[in-house]
Amino acid sequence: MSSGSEKVTKIEGGELRVVAERYNSVVKRLEVEAVVTHQGSPTPSRKVLVGALASLYSKSPELVVVKKVLSELGMGVSRVQAYIYDDVERLKKFEPEYMLKRHGVGG
Numbered sequence: 001m002s003s004g005s006e007k008v009t010k011i012e013g014g015e016l017r018v019v020a021e022r023y024n025s026v027v028k029r030l031e032v033e034a035v036v037t038h039q040g041s042p043t044p045s046r047k048v049l050v051g052a053l054a055s056l057y058s059k060s061p062e063l064v065v066v067k068k069v070l071s072e073l074g075m076g077v078s079r080v081q082a083y084i085y086d087d088v089e090r091l092k093k094f095e096p097e098y099m100l101k102r103h104g105v106g107g
Contacts, residue, residue, distance in 0.1 A: 006018075007021075007056055007057075009052050009055065009056050011036065011038075011044055011048055011049070011052045012041075012044065012048060013038045013040075013041025013042070013044065014036055014037050014038035014039070014041055014044065014076075015036070015037050016034050016035075016036050016044075016049070016052045016053070016056070016080070017034060017035050017036075017037075018032055018033070018034045018056070019033050019034060019035055020032070020033040021033070027085075027090065027094055028085065028086040028087070028090050029083045029084060029085045029086065029090065029091075029094070030057070030083070030084040031081075031082075031083055032053065032080075032081070032082045032083070032084060033079065033080070033081055034053070034079070034080040034082065035077060035078070035079055035080070036049070036077070036078045036079075036080055037076060037077055038076050038077075038078065039076035040076065041076070043069060043071045043078050044069075044078070046066045046069065046102070046103070049066050049069065049080055049082070050064045050065075050066055050082075050103070053066075053082055053084065054084075057084055059084055062088060062091075062103075062104075062105060063084055063085045063086070063087070063088065063091060064082060064083070064084050064085075064103075065082060065083045065084075065085070065091065065095055065099060065103055066080060066081075066082045066103075067081045067082060067083060067099075068080065068081040083095075088105065091105060092105065
């Protein structure tokens with residue numbers, strides 16, 4: 001993944017910083033890796049992360065899917081893997097049913 005321009009946003013209890021992004025032209029989605037710092041606060045919810053990424057990339061929250069949130073125990077740091085789709089049809093085509101339900105997108 002190539003590093004994009006510096007993308008940082010405040011979230012409740014911390015900060016989200018995009019560390020890598022890559023556009024997958026076959027699937028038509030942006031694949032994003034981010035680091036969330038949240039010292040003294042719990043790991044942010046997927047809903048908070050979806051909202052932060054949607055606003056950062058000026059996309060609708062329904063196009064953002066948070067695939068993984070890996071927290072480093074006791075460090076107040078989490079790594080996030082997310083996909084930002086070009087349209088809902090692509091999202092429904094490539095995401096598994098459980099992920100659609102997790103993100104509230106009709107299958």
